[in-house]
Structure formats: C-alpha cells, structure tokens
Amino acid sequence: MSRVSTPSNGAGEAAKLYAPQAVQSLATRLAKASGVSNSDAEMLADALVDADIHGVTSHGISRLNIYIRRIQKGLIDSDAGLTLDRQLRSALAVDAGNGLGQVQALKTLQLMIPMARESGVAVATIRNSQHFGAVSYYCNKAADQNMILLATTNCEPAMSPEGGCQAFFGTNPIAASFPTGKGFNIKIDMATSIVARGNIIAAQKSGKSIPPGWALNIDGEPTTDAAEALLGTVLTMAGHKGYALALMVEILSGVLSGSAIGADVGSMYKNMDRKQDVGHFLCLLDISAFMDVAEFKNRVDGMIDEIKACRMRPGVEEILIPGERSHRRAMENRRLGIPIDPPTRKELQVLCEELKVPFTLDESAAMEVVS
C-alpha cells in the first residue's frame, strides 16, 4: 500500500510525517489556549488525530485552524454545555449549544451508552452543532463497547435533489461500525454524493479535469471542469437513489433534530458571520440485547471469511472488507507517523505564534518525508 499523497503547497514542498502523540499534544494545547477546557480540548484533539491516523486527512488536524478561527469570532461557543430538550428511556433530543461538534457528539454518545446498556437501544438527535469530523470516529467508539452505532449528519449545501441544479443537501454521510473478531471493525462511512467535494477541490488546485458524472455546472449541465463544478453541484451517488439517501439523512439529522435544514446549514469556511447549526443523528444498539456478543462476532467473522473467499473478477487480487484498508493505514500511520502537509503545518505555526504556544512540529520533529 503506498503512502497517502497529500497536497503540497505552491512551492512543491512535500508533506512530512509526525508522531501522532506529538500532533495530538499540540492540538490539545492550541485548543486550550483558545479557551476550550482541558478535557474538551483533549477530546477534540483525539478525534482529529484519529482521523489522520485512519487516513482521513480531510477531517483531521487540517480542520483545527478553522475551528479555532470560528471560536475566536464567536461562531462556536467553546464553553457550551449540552442541554437535553427531551429525554425518554431510549431517546435524547440534545441542544449542543453551538459547541464544538466533536466534543458535543462524544458527550452525547457517553450519555447514550448506559441507556443502550439498560434498554437495548438509545437514539439521540443533536441540533445546534458544527462540523463534527469523521462520523466513523463515534461509530468506532461504540464498537469498542460491543455496540453498533448508526450515525448520520447533515452538512453545508453541496448537492441538488435529483432533477435540480441548486446546492441544497450536504454530502450527508451515513456511517456505522461493527465489531469483529478479526482485529478490525467493519466500518462504513460514506458521503451520499458520488465523490467527496474534496476531490474536486484537489483537481482544481492541480489544474486537472474531473471525470464525467461527478458534477454539474451552475446551469445544471454536466461538466468536467473542476472550477465550474465547484460553482455548481456535486452529483448524488447512483442518481435518484443517492438523492433518496441524502434526503433520509437530512430528515433524521436536520428536520428531526431541530437544526438548520438543507440550504440553511451554514458553511464552515464561507459563512464567517453566522453559526453552522448542523444536526446529527445517532442510533446506538447494544449487541447483547439481541444476541451474545461472542456469537455475533463469530457470525460476522464467518461472513468475512466467505466474502473474502468469493470468486474474484478478472484482475482483482483481493476482496476487501469495508474498514480493512483504513485499519491497515492506521497500523502504518501509528508506526510511521501521520502526514501533515506544508499549508496545514504553516497554519499551526501561525496559530502557535498568535496563541503563545510553543510550536513543536518543526523540521526536526518530522519522522520522515512523504515521497
């Protein structure tokens, strides 16, 4: 497996690898210096570095700068508590108080775990939240408890309903993790768009065109021009099916939670004058309410073996289980370090200077240069 190829800055400088602990420590100190409490800062840093470890660099440390900038502008309340608008034995309607998405989602999950242990299931809606990073982070936390978390979130507008050409839905991901006896979780974490918007941004930066079928221009016509696509809309996965899934996610995360819906969700980068008001949906199942955990894992492992033994298509060398590639990447990144590209490193350095935090990711701290 080749190393992730991270974007390089204009000067063509390469990304460098850093020890996850070093990055996490710096992220914690920066968050604390921005007014986030000790324990919340640790939660946020853990979530960000976990994404980088799993190769989801788009949801990792590269997001810390914008979170801090939004805290500084009063667009995120770093001191927000959780308010329970409604509470039943298995249901929570949570107001995140415009707090940090990662922190509020993780605190909500911590409330849900004993509920699910007692009743078999717990479901929470969270309103008034932010971008909360990689959804699978929370799903994996649940899997550690021998629970299954199904989770969705709405996000800033990027996709149109089928037939339309105006950004309404976010890329509205669906995620779930399932514990196995194989040393990794089955992990599903997919945008309901045909492709992550980040891929189009990357194509534009490198001056490349995008494949047909990814996006429409502002007039609703298919385009392979990345810049045109960014002004237009990303297409849903599998056309009307992806539209239906994005709509389902919007209702569960946005409508039912009481957060902003569709085009009203704030953009993290573009709207520096208002909060995002993102909504999340978490559905937590305690496996032991349905079946002994050992039996569940045996059954999952048997299924994995059968899937991997399937006859393969011409040219295919291995059938992968969702989550397997990400697990391999995580093993490698824990050992070799996580890649941080020069623009992100520069942002962190500037933050350190502003917030009087020692910058500990200088050249000498790098473990390796990504080839």
Place this chain on the structure above:
Amino acid sequence: MSRVSTPSNGAGEAAKLYAPQAVQSLATRLAKASGVSNSDAEMLADALVDADIHGVTSHGISRLNIYIRRIQKGLIDSDAGLTLDRQLRSALAVDAGNGLGQVQALKTLQLMIPMARESGVAVATIRNSQHFGAVSYYCNKAADQNMILLATTNCEPAMSPEGGCQAFFGTNPIAASFPTGKGFNIKIDMATSIVARGNIIAAQKSGKSIPPGWALNIDGEPTTDAAEALLGTVLTMAGHKGYALALMVEILSGVLSGSAIGADVGSMYKNMDRKQDVGHFLCLLDISAFMDVAEFKNRVDGMIDEIKACRMRPGVEEILIPGERSHRRAMENRRLGIPIDPPTRKELQVLCEELKVPFTLDESAAMEVVS
C-alpha cells in the same frame, strides 16, 4: 402519468385492471383455504394488494402463488407464532418460526409501537422469516402512527461484494417513511443493487439487451446479455458504496438477527426443498420523543417546498419527492383498479380450482384493459 406496463403472456394478452377490494378478498380466501388463520390471511392480503396499489407489482398479488406453494410443501409454517428470544424495554429479538414474512413482520411492528411510545424507540431483529414483500408497507404503517420506521431485510443471493463475481448478498433494500402534512409520506425504499433483478428478467423475457453497468457474467466480466447476467451477478449501486450498504443491511438483518447470512439465504423459487431463513431489521422512532409532531410536519413540509422550488436541470419539468410518484400511482390505482397480468391471473385461477375457492377475477370483473 402513463399506466404501468405489466408483462404480458406469450399470447400477447394484455393486463387487466381489477378493483383492489376484489383482489384482496380473493387473496384472503385463497390464503385461508391454504390453512392460514382468518386474521393472518387478511394481513397477508392487505400487504400484497397495498404493493399493487402503489405500483410495486413485483411484490404484490403476483407473489401469492409461490407463498401458497411453499405452505403446501411445508416450507412455510402458516400457523407459526412469534417467539421472543430476547426482550428489553426497547429491543426485541424475534424468532418468526418460519411463518409468513408479512404476517410476522406486521405482528412484530404491532409489539414495537407501544414500546416506542413509552421509551421513544424500539428496535427488533426478526430471524427465521421469509420474503416479506415491499419493505415500505411497514414503514407506511409506522408513519400512520406518526412514527418513523427504518427497515432493512436480507434476501436471496444476487449481488457480489465489490471485486467478486459470486452471488453473495441479496439486493438488500433500505426503507424508511416519514409523515408529512402534504397528503403523502416521504417514502424511501431502494434495493442496494444498481437495478432490481426483475428488470433483467423482464429484458430476458422480451429478448432485449440490458444497459452496460448493470451486471457481470459468471466469469465476472461486464455483460449486456440478460440471460448471461441472470447466471452472473447484479452490480451494487455506485460500486463500493453499494457494497458497503448491502453489507450493513446484511449485518443488521442477517447477522444480528440470527437468520441465514449471504449465500445461505434460501431462494424462494429455486430452493423448493428448504426454508429461506430470511432476517429483517426494524428500527422504530416515535417522533414525539424528539419533537412535537406538528412541528416535525411543518419542518418537513417547508423542506419539501424548498426542494420542489430548486432551479431545475435543462429538460426537467418537475422535481419529485421520493414517495410522491408512488402516491400518485396509488390514488389512480384505487380509482381505476390494479393491473393483473395474464400469467398471474391464470395462477390465481388454478389455485382457486385446486382449493375450491370461487374465482372472482374473471373477464367480467375487469374494470379496464391496460393499454
């Protein structure tokens, strides 16, 4: 909107329209004559005719014959009770006792409704079941209670994991309905395959080729030959994303329930020597546990208005909401009758003769011929 074009028999005879009540009454009498109890027969008939009313003819009265044949062979226990393997406040692990899928799923849903009313949420796994028809039937029943049902089922093998070319997963659908104030439910009910296997069967029957990207032949190579495709595998929607969704459905419905998994699920038509052992997953949310129902409907209706007002792609005349087309079809079918194709009518006639049930769908009972 044009009438549904139903398959005609070899002689080219056209489908005819019948009053839903007449079809439902006949289905009830046939099920009773096959040993199904009065109330169970009524449940089954209601589920089948509801599918026909909504235009899902593949899951309607056309399935009654195979259900009865399997009852006659002892492959379905028409007298099965529901056994609760495990029960907590919000969780049920149900053994359907190899009973009729529609009946056992509906009875499970009826147990879940008061649980969700009390705790906010109820989740059930059902094992040892059969093909249970259109998943959206149950979702719509929940929407009638101002609840949201997320439902999945595994099914007989048809699709391969990404990279493989052996049928492992069924077309594993995902369904959910959401009540609105617009006179129809938002209804999502999609196979995780790129296309329903029925479309390939229809192409084969009419001697047509299928579009590229639908299926692989037995060697894992792309094919546009419908007969080759039926020996091979249907592709998942959106490649690896559909694979991940099908896997999620398999774990929730098959693994967690204790039913057969993947390739071990019995085929309703091909395996006339063993039970199917299908598994279902039902997750029921009481809207009022999270938000007042009136507020929820207002918010959904506002979203619908915004979606329908989106700027449209060139050539598009209307943006439809999932469930809207099916609702229009249902209004029309309730008024004009449901189409029954000649082979299905013939099957029903033969069943009537065998079971000494008066055949009430003769020519004179037809309301109209489908053009």
